[in-house]
Amino acid sequence: MRYVEVKYQPERSRACLGSPSLVKLDDGELVATHDYWGIYTLEGDCGLSSVYRSEDEGATWENVTHIIGAQWGTLVKLPDALYHISSTREYGDMVIRRSTDGGFTWSLPRDEKTGLLMRNESREGGTRYRFECGGGTLVHGGYLYKSYDKYAFDPGESAWEAGNFGTGIGRVPLDKDPLDVSNWTFSNILTFDASKLTDPKLSLGNGTGWLEGNPLPTPDGKIASVMRIHVAKPNMAAYLTLSDDAKVFSFDYETGLIDFIGGHSRFYIQLDPVTGLYVTFSNFITDEPVPTNRNLLSLAVSEDLRHWRRVKDVMRDESGLPPALSRQLTGFQYPAWQFDGDDIILLCRMGYRGSVNFHDSNRITFHRFKGWRSWL
Template identity: 30%
Template sequence: MRPRIFGLLGLIIILLSVCSGTNNKYGLLDKDDFYLSDTLSCEIKTILWYSANADTTIIVDIYRSGEINEDVHVNISINPDSSDRKIENARLDAKPNIFKYSALLASDYYRLPGSYLFKKGEQKCSIALLVKKNALLNNWDGALESYILPVTLSPSSPYANIKSSTAMVVFSRMKAPGTVIAHIPASEKKFIGSPSICIMPNGNYIASHDENTVVNPTTNNITHVYRSEDKGKTWAYMSKITGQFWSSVFVYQGDLYIHGPDKVAGKLVIRKSTDYGKTWTNPDKDTNGLLLERRISGAPTPVIFHKERIWRAIEDASFSGNNSEGKWRYQAMMTSAPMGSDLLDASNWTTSNTLQYDSTYLDGKFGGWLEGNAVAGPDGKLHNILRVEVPVGCYQYAALVSISDDGKTASFDPHTGFFRMAGGASKFTIRYDELSKKYYTLTNYNYEEYTDIRPTRIRNVLVLMSSDNIRNWKINRILLRHSDVRNVGFQYVDWQFDGEDIIFTSRTSYPDEFGGAMNYHNANYLTFHRIFRFRDTKETDLNRNTT
């Protein structure tokens, strides 16, 4: 929410930072997550990336507005009135609260300094709150479970123009949110990409990701596969596939398949596994999974079943016509095959025509399209909904391409085919929920303050959105967020419905004990998450600003 300010007295603003025996990173959950109430108290929520291996100190910087004509002492204490309040629980799995403030107050893990001095003329002073190592580990599994500690600041002079305020500090262990499936430290000069997930007929989950190297990225061609037999709580490594990249896993006739190029902009291939991803067929010929010998691009986007056909959107990454190096080279297209056919046989697959980049689209602001979704619209027609690249300061859009029933013809009207969509510049996956009759997606939201960054590079906030008609989207829930837009990312999410819940995998850039990810893009984690009772959510205030 936006700050609301009342009264004419000088105000106190509290910012929180972290220093530790380890190289901890930190960040505000959201710089708008504070407000000034009618009583001029101030709440700010921030995450402390808590380390179990070293003492950690919270530094609270206190700023005073107006002129300071006298020395003023500021006392700090934990608010005794909140000792019976339950700790706020921010877990995605919504487990019951397990701690109360009284448990924290009874410990020695918090050392409260006495009085801190604002000298005459000074605008700022600092206080410190020590958190001992292992302080928060009792009965805690380290997931995104948060603890709120109220700290009261009181000035010694009633004329100090500083009001008593409460800083709400949210503690979280230095661990990626959700369940970690895979982790690659940045020092290996590799990063995790293209998360995909599907559910087997027996309820097992299969997840995959590709392995990207920054040394010679044009040769990237490796995918790793994992299996969970306990609803995502634990994961077992199944296989390494050489010759598979930017791919989607899916289930067809009870067996597991993976579909995508064999390397960066490589041939289109499909593989089959009958043992939960432990072994795979080899696409060495057109009757065994070699589908197209062209330069193919894509991402883990939906494989859907519609009108007796199997559909998946891809892009042709060949260099021709208006297409050259860059995102603008991608040509939108659709592939499909009849239900009941042998998916390993290339002769069963139909490929549509391709749609090239056109620099005149969106009044010259069109930067290209990629990573399309096969979606059956409310009219029963098959569409390809693509992510759209736009420049800094531009509204975000998605593109709606029409596909003929036989899968041979793709068509696009630039006057009606673009629609505004929050997160349209990021990779997204759209799926239809038969129960609610709504379309859902998980994508990245951009806050207004990021006016100097291209929308596609803002991936530190993940939201759940829904639509009744595939064109008008509403934000239902903020799922994950962090203030560090340059080093943190929850991105390229793939997901599935699982009863009342949604399960998803994320390519996650996040702080770790090795110094964190290379950047927001080059992720160090593959993480698994569950959204409980996703249909119960209502739209958020973010819908007022869906840029």
């Protein structure tokens, strides 16, 4: 397995690396970001992301700046500039920043006119609502679409449960300033109701739920979101639909759960302009009793977003660990990627060769898959 290491974080620092994001600029240069998380970081108080650039197609990388107050960020290139959408901290405000110089400097989201999209709602003694920006982006039909999650929990709760997440999509016209929140349309927040499952055996109680969506154009011209789903069966995803005015987000419990390649961990889907296929990289589950393994990353394709075919395993553990230890200690996760001519370029959050477990990632790595369409 060949890769270029963008960032390595020593385990003794007690900090982990996350939220990889990658774009290619019009001049051919690459920009990448990631954040830091863990109990010995300030992610809950003030997020921090690092920005890197490569001028040699990913062979080498230079850390050019950091963004204070940026957690769970996503890069997106629009016609006028480069943007970074994030939370200000773990479950903080949802903000967007603009860079007009290729990622060296960034605007400051001071208020609703300069990039503050959603404020963290909280009240003493009640439920707190916080926004998570780990979902995907889509530029299509004159709009930027952004998936996001709303996490509700009672004060004092510490357990992470998928059932506490609701999901929504925001949309802004490309001819309007995305830093001005008045230009955005936000859908309703949709939560998963496990009591409506057609097969009750799929329920995990409050552990049943969705997050980290992927807004996409459907073959019939609509917008859908294929989402990470936590149910009792591996290799599934959720298929949600968005109304034409981007205000109504909906899910059909009869048909909305689909077979997928992975689906329990973050994945990112894009539509290939050459083949017309939907493409994703995801963590295919090979051991059903262990539905959370991330030590295998696979490429999969679909013609209709609902029926998926596993094409090739592109990353697997080469450390020589026994399978059980590999599942515990190795993770190739949260892949951020884009088409680059005949190739695909990918940035990976990697827990590998020294991480304390598969989830607590110690590396951000860059990969190029040359001539990938020959695999189809």
